[in-house]
Amino acid sequence: MKICKANSNHVEGIAKVCIESNWSTYRDIYSKLYMEKVIRDFYNPQRILNEVTHSSKEWGGYFVALEDDEVVGAGGGGMIHGTTSEIFVLYLNPDRRNEGIGTQLLQAITHQQKEFGAIEQWVSVQKGNRKGIPFYEAKGFQFQHEQKAYHDITENNYISLRYKRHI
DSSP states (O other), rough: OOOEEGGGGHHHHHHHHHHHHHHHHHHHHHHHHHHHHHHHSSSSSSHHHHHHOOOOSSOEEEEEEEEEEEEEEEEEEEEEEEEEEEEEEEEEGGGGTTSSHHHHHHHHHHHHHHHTTTTEEEEEEETTTTTHHHHHHTOEEEEEEEEEOTOOOOOOOOOOEEEEEEE
């Protein structure tokens, strides 16, 4: 398994992993209409191409987990203010869970964020996400509060759980 910063050759693989993982994780939590909107807005090839070719402290770019040049996981984050960072996205091929891939991606993102000066790291996890919540809790993230889910402009009232840890 190779973990590296993504480039334009990884765009289709990132989109595939993020889309498949979204359906696998959220199909029983979100409406189909909401999921289609999230996928259309965030995991389209043009947006991902922009996100792998332009990075900053606020968006550190995508990291990918590669096996024989195939993207099996992708993630990224950035600084949200001062010494505080956030994991914005972390997804795996649904058939590749529990192999340590997510842990390796989280370590790469965390390493980058520490280089940017982060001492605190946040993540939002959808309430009811039985895959993400145990993963982040096992990595030392502690629940802080609930809030309306990001990108939920409907009356769905989806709730995100906010977690943080010191890094």
